[in-house]
Amino acid sequence: MKKLLILLGLTSVFSISASAVVFSDGTNVDDWRVYTDTAGEITTHDGVLSFSGEGKATGYRLDINKKYGASDAFISWYMKYSENFTIYVRLTTEKGVRYIVYTPRVDDRGISGEFIKIGLGDSKAVLDGKWHRVVRNLEEDLKKFDPDNNIISIDRFLVRGSGEIDKLQTGSYYDIVDINYEGYPYAEDAEDETIDGWSIYSGNSDKATITNVYDGDKNSRVIKLDGQGKATGYRFDSPDGIYLSGYDIRMCWDMKASEDYTVYLRIETEQDGRKYIAYTPRDENRGVSGNTVRIGLGKGSMDGKWHKYCVDPGMVLGEYFGYDKGYGTNSWIETMFFRGSISIDNIYDIADG
Numbered sequence: 001m002k003k004l005l006i007l008l009g010l011t012s013v014f015s016i017s018a019s020a021v022v023f024s025d026g027t028n029v030d031d032w033r034v035y036t037d038t039a040g041e042i043t044t045h046d047g048v049l050s051f052s053g054e055g056k057a058t059g060y061r062l063d064i065n066k067k068y069g070a071s072d073a074f075i076s077w078y079m080k081y082s083e084n085f086t087i088y089v090r091l092t093t094e095k096g097v098r099y100i101v102y103t104p105r106v107d108d109r110g111i112s113g114e115f116i117k118i119g120l121g122d123s124k125a126v127l128d129g130k131w132h133r134v135v136r137n138l139e140e141d142l143k144k145f146d147p148d149n150n151i152i153s154i155d156r157f158l159v160r161g162s163g164e165i166d167k168l169q170t171g172s173y174y175d176i177v178d179i180n181y182e183g184y185p186y187a188e189d190a191e192d193e194t195i196d197g198w199s200i201y202s203g204n205s206d207k208a209t210i211t212n213v214y215d216g217d218k219n220s221r222v223i224k225l226d227g228q229g230k231a232t233g234y235r236f237d238s239p240d241g242i243y244l245s246g247y248d249i250r251m252c253w254d255m256k257a258s259e260d261y262t263v264y265l266r267i268e269t270e271q272d273g274r275k276y277i278a279y280t281p282r283d284e285n286r287g288v289s290g291n292t293v294r295i296g297l298g299k300g301s302m303d304g305k306w307h308k309y310c311v312d313p314g315m316v317l318g319e320y321f322g323y324d325k326g327y328g329t330n331s332w333i334e335t336m337f338f339r340g341s342i343s344i345d346n347i348y349d350i351a352d353g
């Protein structure tokens with residue numbers, strides 16, 4: 001019996017500054033320009049920006065013009081490139097203009113004039129045609145080779161080379177990492193690029209896949225379940241689990257569905273055995289059937305868009321099976337089951353919802 005309490009009092013630590021600024025989320029090209037004479041095109045598809053031109057001879061630019069503050073220390077973007085690129089972040093500093101230059105190289109090449117050259121890693125890994133997230137501390141990158149300088153403003157983001165970019169933002173560290181506003185850790189946020197903990201438990205497993213992919217609409221990596229509709233069942237076993245230490249524990253997840261689905265929470269209760277809460281895209285709750293409570297998330301949950309759901313498992317069991325069984329204090333969840341081809345992200349639990 002594994003009961004892990006993940007209530008670390010994090011709210012007080014990360015007292016929630018949702019101050020990240022997203023400069024480009026890939027939904028429009030409005031503020032982007034081709035700034036070189038060479039031909040180039042900027043388009044969007046599936047919620048990401050796509051640049052196509054004559055390789056590094058074509059440059060694409062976004063004006064940012066943001067006064068630099070403590071909450072801008074980190075800059076982050078997602079990128080998918082299979083050919084060479086150079087990215088410049090133009091800064092105004094106390095010593096004039098500086099460009100932080102990011103390239104697919106292992107080594108940093110130091111400062112030369114206004115240019116501070118930083119390597120993003122081995123080109124084979126960076127240019128593998130897959131989505132990667134770049135997270136940089138601008139101040140650290142500047143001061144590494146220009147130690148007595150300070151940033152005044154972030155002026156521009158410039159890209160040379162054809163490829164795709166999404167979710168360009170600045171923020172503090174806790175804005176940039178995908179920590180939720182409540183400050184609780186995710187049991188799954190897919191940012192580790194793995195499907196650890198996920199498996200197919202029913203249906204033709206050779207006709208179904210679980211993949212960790214970048215979702216341009218969500219601006220984030222997600223877990224994508226793809227099989228034969230509700231005939232395929234998937235499970236997620238959380239290494240940490242959720243211990244219901246009170247009726248105020250909520251459980252949340254983000255989901256995108258365009259077809260019928262069922263999401264099951266499996267709840268181990270000390271006094272009353274195993275219980276399930278089954279969430280389906282119905283407008284009504286259908287109540288108890290055996291050891292399962294059936295709750296509707298509404299037909300709108302199949303609209304093909306991302307939605308966040310937060311539920312109170314202990315309260316639901318108490319309401320349908322009786323509050324005298326201690327569901328809110330001596331129960332825990334380690335496993336979720338899913339049926340249907342849907343995408344999932346950001347599974348976590350919060351106290352005092």
Ligand SMILES: [Ca+2]
Nearest residue numbers: 188189190192
């Ligand atoms: Ca994971």
Ligand SMILES: [Ca+2]
Nearest residue numbers: 025026047216
């Ligand atoms: Ca996007």
Ligand SMILES: [Ca+2]
Nearest residue numbers: 189190220221
């Ligand atoms: Ca994610």
